[in-house]
Amino acid sequence: MTSPVHPDAQAEGPDKVRVQHRLSAVLALASAAVAGALLLVGISKEFPEFIVALLPMVLIVWLAWRTITRRGKKRLISGVLLLLMIAALIVALAWARFDLRILFAIALAVIATNIFSSLALSWSHIPSDQHVVNRAHHPVLIINNRSGGGAAQKVGLEAKAKQIGITVRVLGEDGDLAQIAQDAVAAGADCIGMAGGDGSLAVVAEVAMEHDLPFVCIPAGTRNHFAMDLGLNRSDLRSGLDAFGAASERRVDVGRVNDRLFLNNVSVGAYGQIVASSEYRDNKLGTTMSRIPDLVGPDAEALDLQFVDGDEAEHESAVVIHVSNNTYDFGPLSLGGRASMSDGLLGIVALVQPDSVTTPPLLRWEAANFDLNSSESIAAGVDGEYALLEPPLKFRIDPMALRLRVPKQVLGISPTAKRPSLTLRTLVDLSDVAMGRWPRSHPKVSLPMRPR
Template sequence: MLALLGSILVPLVAAGLRSVLWALAGVAGLALAAVGVWWTLAHTGVLRALGAVLSVTAPVAVLALYAASGMLGPALLSLALWLLAVTAARTALSPGAGPTPSEQSEHAVSEAPHSPWILMNPRSGGGKVGRFHLVEKAQAAGCRVVLLEGGRDVADLARQAVTEGADLLAVAGGDGTQALVAEIAAHHDLPFVVIPAGTRNHFALDLGLDRNDPAAALEALTHGVELRVDLGYAADRVFVNNASFGMYASVVTDPAYRDAKTRTTLRTLPGLLTGEDAPGLRARADGTHIEGLQALLVSNNPYGRAVDAARPGRRERLDSGLLGVVCVRVGNTAQAARLVRGPRSGQLIRLNAGEVVVESDTGTIPVGIDGEHVVLPSPVVCRSAPGALRVRVPRRRPGTPRATGADWPRTAQLALGRLFPHR
């Protein structure tokens, strides 16, 4: 709280009431930069070039103005104090952020599985299966290991394993493969083990697993505990993390995206944002109707902070029975400028819901489901299946995430309680 107060007092001491004008100049620079980014993404030709120049020159011009007036030092100090305040607030609130899924529903496992089955993708995560010797370690732990090769159907392999007597299913691979096997495990009420051998492994992160040591997840077989977590559904497709609609899903379905990501994105975005290819998404989240969306992210439990589909943040819990919804609605230059206000702008919408219905002006909608890109008929109904999956995790693991936002009222209450413990 002292750092937050300092971030306000520093510019006031340095420039008095004129600091308000300097703050407005900074906001104006950010707004112009947002306009420049919008022109760069939504247009081609001369306007795109002007947008690229504006997105760089606007913040540089503000910094130069600050430097010329002697305000650069106070501005940087104020920014540093604000960052310190936010970091300290998150740290201070972490011990009291509330119970995580593992703390709520975790229970000891009575016995080890007799016939555990593990599917491993040797190509996932740049070859983590081989680098961490997961096949040998899993076999030494008594597991039957199946390698995903030759385009074999993941769900069929898992069903076959259940038919042959598997009493635990596990996956060493990315989140898309995890979701396919998790659905089979949930259907048969079998325990499921996540081995983080993919590239990002957001599901493993939110379960508190060590993503830098995938082999450590094998301890769940002998020294594990179980917890119940939710699964998300987009139509009949399961997701453990999120389903993305709109710009991101449309861009990545382009065949050229894999080999030329930046070039393909710049080529296709103008049509998706303002042209004939614009998705025109609409959503109904419980009783809330939202129209004119360019992008929509539906997550299995709300993210603490969602930036985009590639960096959605972390989930504080996986057993709330709710879907998180993040919508982006930017249709023109003025709306792009208002994005600097964050959620208050109306261009970035966040809410939680039990069911989300996504519609478009076309008969089908491209969807990115845990990184796997599919096309589903419109409308797409997304729902949560509370407590559908039994996840077995090691008893000892880095830990599940805590609150990622700075809750200033709670921080103030905590600070006042330290200052006046007897009141």
């Protein structure tokens, strides 16, 4: 049986907006206003020199795209022109003689905005359903020593786990990971963990869900996106073993494509074609650069990917479609992560070839479900692993479906939640907090927890 909840257990997450949060929100909004005002002053003071400096920036973006999507001489010429344009930008900035005092003041105001935004908003991402649980009676840890260049083996994870009473199963070269997890449950495991990459984590997490057992994530892969967005310490694998002792438990969402579970995302289109290449695992950058011209260059054939976007518009093709378990923030400070793992929505991003000047090439929306069709099998990257999926693909989110144990000292705040991007959504959230309201961009998880 699973360890019972500690008799004194209570939700650890926040339940209301506090005075210090409201004050931080007010200071963040004030800093943003100062930054905006200084920017307008700087533009008006340096006009028209500002426009002269802006033109090379536009050309740099265009030349960078040509460098990526062309081959041979065209790529070489575009690359040389790109370097020349960067040099021209430096010269233009020097010629414009921007008032460095204004630039410095803008930088300080932006930094202050980000600091106060973090203080005002990150607390609201502490899971409100997180509670204390007792030590697992029959914990089992499965280790993939090949993940992350042997990360688990390098830190002696197996020996440490055995030392504190955890049963360890090591995945062999031809081992069936799902079967190992099922055998562990049949042998009486009341808590099961996985030390490996995100693809391995998803396999064991699904077994844990099937038996309603708590799952422990030990980030022993290469990127460890799932662990990062849970707020776990990715640099200390051994500390993750604390989750098998007296720990904190919460629930998180998982995504599904047809009946396959994913913890992070599924990418189809150009990315799916790239990860399908046999050379990708050993040479990711080289393979990507060699395949991109064939997939998104001027001579590329349109990919048969049929879907309906968030505005109910129909599309017959896309360059890339990225469907994630909760929404990724691609802002410059967000580290490309998710601020929440329990919002109950898929994040969907589609890069399409615009059929008119009014059609944006990048589409973004959120939904509980998403359907994708094609006349042929669809190459995909599922949590970074290649998969050939049979259409139609039916994506859905399973809210709060996975029981997750983390060390007691882990608050469960993603690094992305600590670095909110300065967007309209963030400004709206700051306004909510300043007025004493819960930020509207993500729902407050209420107790009892949302149904599965």
